[in-house]
Amino acid sequence: MPEALAFNLNFVHPLLMWSLLAASAYALFLGIKAKKTRTGTPEQRKELIKGKFAQRHYFMGSLVLAVMVLGSIGGMAVTYLNNGKLFVGPHLLAGLGMTALIAIAASLAPLMQQGNLIARKAHVGMNMLVMTLFLWQAVSGVQIVNKIWTNR
Known part of the structure; x- marks a missing residue:
């Protein structure tokens, strides 16, 4: 493999993960809106349903799961x-650990669709842990990138 390509490949993962962190934050936003759609007053629900937040959250969560697995590998x-x-x-x-947690959290979707409150709380808790770890990973990842860059 050419040396320049090998060196530049070091930066694909960090760029992908920073994009994934933003996508994860957006999925969180959509999840919050989906919950408001489910639990709001009839007037609020009528307005929020138009945003299709649950469907968008499901799609974004699936995308985040796929990219996290591929990005980790x-x-x-x-x-x-x-x-x-x-x-x-x-x-x-x-x-x-994040990759395992997000896969388990995603696997709870069928139970949540059946109204299982424990599955919903576990899904939210695991994803909050993933987001917390993700923020720490962003910091430690920048330190790794700095090492790669300075040891060039």
């Missing part, structure tokens, strides 16, 4: 290709 692949090993540390372990 891609980040590990590029690290391995460029270094011949993975660096097992907090960034990798938190990223793997």
Whole structure:
């Protein structure tokens, strides 16, 4: 693999993850609006239904899940290709944990569609943990990018 390509591949994962963080925040916004649609007064619900927030949340959540899984695998692949090993540390372990949590949270969708309140609360709790870890990952990821950039 050409050296320039190998070096530039280091930045695909961070750029993708920053975009994913923004998409995750948007999915959170849509989820909040979907809850307001479900729990609001009849007048509020009538107005909010027009926004199709539940459908948009479901679509955005599916997109976030797919990109997170592919982005996690891609980040590990590029690290391995460029270094011949993975660096097992907090960034990798938190990223793997986030990927597992978001998959489990998404798997609760059928139960939530049946009105299961425990599944809904677990979904929200896991995704709040994912967002918290994601914010930390953003900071630790910038530190890793800075190391890559300065060790060029």
